[in-house]
């Protein structure tokens with residue numbers, strides 16, 4: 588399953604306590620204060636790791652605590668610092684706290700200190716003064732910070748497939764990549780975005796996202812809503828699939844563009860490759876000429892089913908993103 592939003596709780600380590608101790612030596616009846624400081628609590632750091640593709644790991648575990656600092660010891664020994672905890676997330680993960688974005692971990696290895704461990708408390712050795720040479724108190728360690736966070740993954744696909752339900756997006760993705768999204772003859776087959784890696788000759792490749800079908804009113808939550816539209820906000824190019832076998836393709840095309848605009852007008856500024864799909868069907872062949880006339884844009888005719896025109900399309904997408 589594709590997990591793109593999870594709530595987690597993180598708590599950094601508490602600082603170790605400072606202690607009260609006195610030197611004990613043979614022949615020295617009352618030694619001076621020797622209680623050491625507590626160690627610092629571990630921090631929690633969130634780091635982007637390109638080997639991860641989903642937030643699945645966070646679905647099973649929501650609570651993360653870093654190690655406490657060790658308490659101080661006698662002989663003025665400081666306790667050990669708690670170990671930092673590093674949480675790995677896929678690149679493209681946004682970290683939010685109460686709806687506010689704290690950081691956007693875009694690139695591999697990007698990292699962010701999310702909660703800081705508490706300072707260790709001071710031991711009584713630190714409190715000796717000329718008037719109080721044998722203090723009997725020490726500090727407690729500071730509490731580690733804690734936060735409730737939302738992690739949200741924006742897929743980093745270079746190209747995004749958009750189109751109405753049933754237009755053939757998943758069919759196309761499975762034709763050009765090893766991804767196997769469900770394909771079926773009814774709308775809203777795809778419920779979650781799927782990524783596929785499209786390999787070209789000469790070892791080049793790019794990531795293509797298949798997202799659920801869009802309908803009028805999607806930006807207000809109609810159909811499966813607009814939640815997944817954020818997955819295409821970062822793509823470099825949109826591949827817009829139209830089912831040419833259905834009536835009024837041009838009208839449907841403009842309606843979908845309008846839907847994108849209502850969600851985020853910047854989407855319309857992205858390069859777009861317009862694809863007429865299902866060209867193996869007679870109705871599609873009949874509709875193509877009119878469609879081209881009304882649209883006044885370059886149209887790439889393909890059949891995702893038979894594969895005709897698909898190779899040319901992929902090269903076109905590649906040219907746009909490279």
Ligand SMILES: Nc1nc2c(ncn2[C@@H]2O[C@H](COP(=O)(O)OP(=O)(O)OP(=O)(O)O)[C@@H](O)[C@H]2O)c(=O)[nH]1
Nearest residue numbers: 752753754755756757758771775776777800891892
């Ligand atoms: N004849 C023909 N049928 C196609 C072609 N491409 C897809 N189909 C069929 O159209 C139906 C829908 O295909 P999907 O790939 O599931 O469509 P989708 O756009 O992913 O649909 P949603 O996930 O519901 O948005 C399936 O029955 C496919 O077999 C094509 O080029 N020619």
Ligand SMILES: [Mg+2]
Nearest residue numbers: 756757776777
């Ligand atoms: Mg689909």
